[in-house]
Amino acid sequence: MASAAAGVPTIYPAILYEDAQAAIRTLTEAFGFTQEAVYEGEDGQVLHAELSCGNGRVMLGSKGRDGVFSRAMRDAGPAGVYVVVEEIDAHHARAVEHGVEILMPPTDQDYGARDYMARDAEGNVWSFGTYAPGSAG
Template sequence: MKVYPLVRYRDCAAAVDFLTAAFGFETHEVSKNDEGVVDHAELRAGDDIIMLGQGVPGGPGVYVAVADADAHHDRARAAGARITMELTDQPYGSREYAAADPEDNFWFFGTYRP
């Protein structure tokens, strides 16, 4: 498994501009939706990646790359995890889902590896 921090922003494009200018992160990838809005970005911090997502900020989350998202999803559900996004095939090739733990921390699991 590989773990990536994930932060959500109301304006992901503005966040990319700020984080690169203020903290020196380097843009690794920026994805736009059909309306041209940046809905996902990856910033490089040395050899590490920080992922940004468009959405209502609710505290940071963690993205974990797994080999088999379906099996991982089934295990999480069986253990009582609250699934907040069902398994989805993403346009960038990942199969992923999201869940909240008992303290409402957000966890995202999928096959994507930046």
């Protein structure tokens, strides 16, 4: 298995959207992601985008393009992505301000974490919480 430099993730969720530009706006404005790269075709479709949150990144693009990945994902259902954030209540308030559908408000879990769940406009479920898988403690 390949290893990465310290702090560099080795897993990157990749999601295709009908309206990738709207998804980028939701992820940056409502969820606080940082736009790292966006490559567009001549027709304005998002060929590839990378958005970061902490030391993690998500890759996304427009549905309906040609290519092996697009064809493989053509009939894929929504994805679920978990993101570690520290200030759950403030993060949740920001999402609410931007009109994001909240599936579960900030909730204290039996295992000590606090998290909430939201759905983006194309049905993908985003969970934000304080639990960091693999961390000591």
